[in-house]
Amino acid sequence: MSKKQNKEGLNVKKQENFSEWYTQVLEKAEVVDLRYNVKGFEVIRPWGAMIIEIMFKLYEEELKKQGHKPVIFPTLIPEENFKKESSHVKGFTPEVFWLQKTQGDNKLALRPTSETAFYQMYALWIRSHRDLPLKLYQRANIFRYDTKATRPLIRAREFHWIEAHNCFATKKQAESQVQEDIGMTETIMHQKFGIYFLAMKRPKWDKFAGAEYTICSDVLMPDGKFIQQPSTHLLGQHFSKAFNVKFKDESGKEDYVWQTCYGPGISRMLASVISVHGDDDGLIMPFCISPVQVIIIPIFNKENKNKILKEAEKINEKIKSFGLKTEIDAGEKRPGEKYHEWELKGVPFRLEIGERELKEKKLTLFTRDTKTKENIQIKNLSEIKKLGQEFDERLKIKADKFIKGKIINCETKQKIKDTIKNKKIARINFCSVDRHGEKCAEFIEKELGAEVRGVLANKREKAKGKCVICGKTAKEIVYVGRGY
RNA sequence: GGGGCUGUGGGCCAGCUUGGUAAGCUUUCAGGUUUGGGACCUGACGACCCCGGUUCAAAUCCGGGCAGCCCCA
Secondary structure (H helix, E strand, O other): OHHHHHHOOOOOOOOOOOHHHHEEEEEEOOOHHHHHHOOOEEOOOOOHHHHHHHHHHEEEHHHHHOOEEOOOOEEEHHHHHEEEHHHHHHHHHHHHHEOOEEOOOOOOOOOOOOOHHHHHHHHHHOHHHOOOOOEEEEEEEOOOOOOOOOEOOOOEEEEEEEEEEEEEHHHHHHHHHHHHHHHHHHHHHHHHHHOOEEEEEEHHHHOOOOOOOOEEEEEEOOOOOEEEEEEEEEOOOOHHHHOOOOOOOOOEEEEEEEEEEEEEEEHHHHHHHHHHHOEEOOOOOOOOOOOEEEEEEEEOOOOOHHHHHHHHHHHOOOHOOOOOEEEEOOOOHHHHHHHHHHHHHHEEEEEEEOHHHHHHHHEEEEOOOOOEEEEEEEOOOOOOHHHHHHHHHHHHHHHHHHHHOOEEEEOOHHHHHHHHHHOOEEEEEEEOOOOHHHHHHHHHHHHHOEEEEEEEEEOHHHHHHHHOOOOOEEEEEEEEEEEE
C-alpha cells in the first residue's frame, strides 16, 4: 500500500467496487463507526447524527404541514398485541427481539414496528367521527432480527425512522392518504434530498403483514440493486377490527375505522443519499441537509494569522446572518489537508480566505460537486443561498439520469437474466401479482436471481401478450430487479 | 439459510506454511520547523477477537464461539 493510500482518503473508486467504497466512505467521513460489537447495529457519529437530525426535521415539518401530530410510544410491545392480527404476527414474529424479562405470561418485544402499540390506544382515543381523521407520527428506533446479510444503514437490525399511523372514516379517505404519502416521498426524498424513486405497488405475497396493499418507493443504488425506501400501506379495517377501533358516524351508526401507515426510514434514506450522490473523493451532501453548508478555510502564517482569522470571523457572521450553517476551520493543519477532509465529508461549499482575498476584497469559492473554484465578491455573499439551491438541483438532475436507460423490456427469461447481470431493471409481461403469480415470482428468484418488485403504483400499464415465465395471459407489467 | 475469505496498537497491514524477542506505514501525544491542494525533523504512547485443547513453549497448530467482508439463495 502506498503512502498516499494510507492517508484518510478513499482508496477505491465508486464505479469499480461500490461495496468497498460504501464501507470506506461511511467510516472515513465519520458517518458511522462500524466497530460496535453487535451484529447489524452501528454507532452513528456526530457528522452522521447531525445529518440524520436535519433529515428528520425536514420530514417532520412536512408531516405536520399535512396535518400529522407527533406522539411518543413505548419501545416495548407485549406479545398479546402481536397476536391480535394474524398475518401481522406471522410476518413479524421471526424477526422480533424478545426480552428475557417478561410481564406475567406475556413475552415482551422490542418493537419491530408499532401498529400493535398504537392501535390499542386508538381504540381508547377514537369514539366519534369528530375524532377523525386521526393522523399521528412518531420518531423512533425499531428492531428487526433480519436474517439476511446486514449492511450498515442499508440493512441494519436497528433503524431510525418515522412511522405515521392514520385513521379515517372511509376507505376513500384512507386511499387518498396513501397518495398523500407518496407525494410526501416525492416532496422530501426526491425534491429535497435528490433521490429518484419508482413508486411500486408490491405483489400480493410481498405486501406488509396485515395490509390490503403496500406501495413502496424503490431506489436504484449504484450497484444496480433496489433499496426499499418509504412505504405506505393501506391497512383497511384489518387492524381496526383486531383492535376494536370503532367510531360513530353522523347518523349514530358504528363502524371500524379505515387505516393507513407510512414509514420513512431516515437512517436508510441516508444510505441512499450517500450512495447516490457521493463520488471518489467522498460524500456529497445536498445543501439542504449538510450540517455545514459553507466551510471557511483561513490561510495564514505566523505574521498574518490574527488578521486573517478576524476577517474569517466577519465572513462567518455575515453568512450566518443569511440563515446558513457555516463554520471556520481555524486549526493548525495545512490548508490542503483541510480541503481533503471537508471534501470527504461532502460539504457543498468552501470559502478560502488568505492574503490574496483580503487584498482584492473577494473570496475563493470551491464547489464540491463540480470541483470548480471561482471568485466571489464579499458584498455578494448572499448569493450563496441561491447557489445552494442550484447545487441541490444539479444533484437531483444527475441522480435522475442514473435510471435513464436502465429499464429494459424483456421478452425472454434469458433476457431477464442478462438484464439483471448488467445491473439493470427488467420490465416484463407477467401473469398476475395476486396469488396465482407467486410461483412465477419464485422461479424468477431462484433461477434468475432477482425479485418481482411490483407494478407502477400511479400509472396503469396495460400488459399485452403472455407471461414471460409461465406463458399464460399476462395481466400485468412488472418490474424485476435485484434487491438489498 | 448455504458457501468462501478474514480477525495483530486508533487506522492499513507483515509475520502463520516450518510454534521460540511481533516488523513497517499511518494516526495520536510532546517539541521544533512550516502553512495557497494530504509538509518535514526528533522523541514517546500503543496490539496478537474470545473460550478451550495440544505443547517445555501458541499470533502461529486443533476445536468451539463471536464479529466483519464477499458470493450464492
